[in-house]
Amino acid sequence: MRLLLDTHVLLWWLADDRRLVRRTRQIIADPNNAIFVSAASIWEIAIKAGLGRLKVDVDVLASGLEANGLMSLPIAAAHAAAVFHLPLLHRDPFDRMLIAQALTEKLQLVTRDPQFAEYDVECIAI
Template identity: 35%
Template structure:
């Protein structure tokens, strides 16, 4: 399974947060899983870290290596797909994440209830 992690799941994973449980833990730790992040998630993680909004000190480059993450480029038409999504989620970054998951055939790992309303595979 190709998992595209949203920022919240990534932060929980780094911190060993107890909210990361059940299906998320099973999917992330599965031998069949490959873990991916979108450029917007990578940027948001670094931005949150720089502004001290998340309790993590680990640089993203080290995190990528430790968890064997792959930063996936956006498909060229991802912006078009994102702009055609209904505005269920008001955050355009989250709509880009949904579009990226749809375009790349990813399952999106998210705790965001609004993202879960889109027609994208989620855990």
């Protein structure tokens, strides 16, 4: 499987948070799966850390993705353009970018957000 982690899933995975159910942990840990993290997620985390809402060393997080078996997914012009074609079901720009990236790159989104299912994107709900 080719998976894109929602921002909260990334944080829970790295923190070994129990809100991430066993089935999801197994899917992420499976070496046969390609696990991607969007630059948009790192950007969102950086903003929240800068506002004091998260205690995360963003530099360590960004540089440690590969060491944790994760692949970085940059934001490309095609991803940004794909956001235009999404229905305006909600306004979170980071979520909309993740959905656009998943659709463009043919990735399944791993998320707890039920709104993602309203888009035409494959999701693995946790």
